[in-house]
Amino acid sequence: MKIVCRCEDITEDDILRAIDEYGCTTLAELKQVLRLGMGHCQGRTCLLIAAKILARKTGKGLEEIIPSLRPPDVAVEVGMMGGCDEK
Amino acid sequence: MKSKADVVIVGGGINGCALAYELSRRGKEVVVLEKRWLAHGATGRCGAGIRQQWSTEENALLAKRSVAIFEHLSEELGHDIELRQGGYLIAIHDEDDMHQAKENVAMQRRIGLPVRIIYEDEIREIAPILDVKGMDAIAATFCSTDGHANPFLTTYAYARAAERHGASIHKFTEVKDIRVNEGRVTAVVTDSGVITTPVVVNAAGAWSPHISRMAGIAMPNQPVRKEALVTEPLRRLFDCMVISFKHGIYFSQQDHGQILGGIPSPEETTGYHEEPTYSFLRHMAYMLGRYAPPLKHINILRQWTGYYDVTPDALPILGTTDVEGFIQCNGFSGHGFMIAPMTARLLAQLICGEKLEMPIDRLNISRFKGGGVVKEKSVVG
Structure with a gap:
């Protein structure tokens, strides 16, 4: 078994199955279906591996597959952010 | 891509996919066109909530009847939608x-x-x-x-069920024009072919004003x-x-x-x-x-x-227009996910000429021509 996304516990087989069952051709769709890359590390390791699996399966180029990145870049405490606006 | 269909739905969000299911299981030949991927727009970005507490009776009833459908939707569609x-x-x-x-x-x-x-x-x-x-x-x-469900899984469940009933769903396919002849819809022009059809449903959410404009219809939503x-x-x-x-x-x-x-x-x-x-x-x-x-x-x-696809009264725009065969399914103003199951059922009944389970006349786009709309007050986010 090859683990791809450690935070959300997703294997290579899970990804291959999602591509076949849901017709996923983008990382965005794999995120939606599997929660790939939505865990604590925000896909730092797994998204590139998954992108390569997608490229291999779909014949698309990597540049078509890499998604937009959502802030914040690193996890940040609610109290720290909220403290900025405390009156 | 098919060259003709009974109904072409523009938009692969929750409402487009739910309507594709309701129409295809009634025997209609349905094509869904989505510019990006399913649930790319508001559906896949929403708060996932399902609320029945509204200030207008239209919204409260739509939501209540949607919850009744949501409660059995996993079994109906054959896929868990994570309702809680x-x-x-x-x-x-x-x-x-x-x-x-x-x-x-x-x-x-x-x-x-x-x-x-x-x-x-x-x-x-x-x-x-x-x-x-x-x-x-x-x-x-x-x-x-009230509660919540998984918007991605719900959209996919509807889409897969629609496909099992014969619907065609095309992602990464953009609508370029809508052909209207003598006041009625005749075809949809896409970037990968033309589909002849008597009915077009505008379920394009925040992009619905663009789609309407192609048919010569002005919309008040933003x-x-x-x-x-x-x-x-x-x-x-x-x-x-x-x-x-x-x-x-x-x-x-x-x-x-x-x-x-x-x-x-x-x-x-x-x-x-x-x-x-x-x-x-x-x-x-x-x-x-x-x-x-x-x-x-x-x-x-x-x-x-x-995006919230916001109308002046925060109520959706549903139903017929001055162009025959052009049907609106948009303007959900931030609550399209939670009322989609009932909305889809009602529009399918309208398109198939069945008796509607509840009237939707007051949600027609014509309400903006006069004055005096009653605004939904219970809006968040």
């Missing part, structure tokens, strides 16, 4: 709020919703994490059958950028969605344990702006800490934006 009915807790902050809440609750109870007004002790009992003083609340309304964030997952702390119309905040704990919520951004703006803002992050974090102080110590993982 933990209720919605709506803060009441002052006497004005209380007056409106009493009016809403009276209407909601009349149509059969289990809604009631609760006070401090019961608020704490339902969601111990809440700080009633920090919320600046004097009471709340609570409806136990895209408004909304923002949301999600935290790291935690063990289950509370089951209900917490919202406030005054502060505009909403948040809930999702199935995987993460807290998901939003609030109007200080830089909220009309038009197509996709960038997330730092001011939203600060404001939401501050308010979340006020409502639920223990959450100050958990990490925010991600923020994103999406």
Whole structure:
């Protein structure tokens, strides 16, 4: 078994199955279906591996597959952010 | 791509896919056209909530009947949609709020919703994490059958079920033009072919004014950028969605344990702006800490934006237009996901010439021609 996304516990087989069952051709769709890359590390390791699996399966180029990145870049405490606006 | 269809649906969000299912199981040949991927727009960016507590009877009824469908949808579609009915807790902050809440609750109870007004002790009992003083609340309304479901899985479940009934769904396919001849729809022109059809449904959400314009129809709805964030997952702390119309905040704990919520951004703006803002992050974090102080110590993982497709009265635009065969299914103003099951059923009945389970005339686009629309007041996010 090859683990791809450690935070959300997703294997290579899970990804291959999602591509076949849901017709996923983008990382965005794999995120939606599997929660790939939505865990604590925000896909730092797994998204590139998954992108390569997608490229291999779909014949698309990597540049078509890499998604937009959502802030914040690193996890940040609610109290720290909220403290900025405390009156 | 097929060269003809009974119905072409523009937009592969929850409403487009749900309607594709309802039509194809009635024997219609349906094609869905989606410019990006399924649930790319508002559906895949929404707060996932399912609320029946509305101020207008139209919305409350649509939502109530949708919940009845949601309750059996996993079995009906053959796919788990992760429905959880933990209720919605709506803060009441002052006497004005209380007056409106009493009016809403009276209407909601009349149509059969289990809604009631609760006070401090019961608020704490339902969601111990809440700080009633920090919320600046004097009471709340609570409806136990409200809840949430997974918007991605629900959309995919509808899409797959529609395909099993023969529907064709084309992602990464853009609509370029809609052909109208002598006041009726004749075809849809896409970037990969032309489809002859007598019926086009505009389920393009924030982009629906563009699609309408192709058929020569002007619309009053506008895209408004909304923002949301999600935290790291935690063990289950509370089951209900917490919202406030005054502060505009909403948040809930999702199935995987993460807290998901939003609030109007200080830089909220009309038009197509996709960038997330730092001011939203600060404001939401501050308010979340006020409502639920223990959450100050958990990490925010991600923020994103999406559009509310907002109409002047915050009610959807459903049904026929001056162009025969051009059907509107948009203007959901931030609550398209939660009323999609019933909306799809009603529009399928309209398109197939069946008797409608409830009237939708008052949601027709023609209501904006006169004056005097009754605005939905219970809007958050």
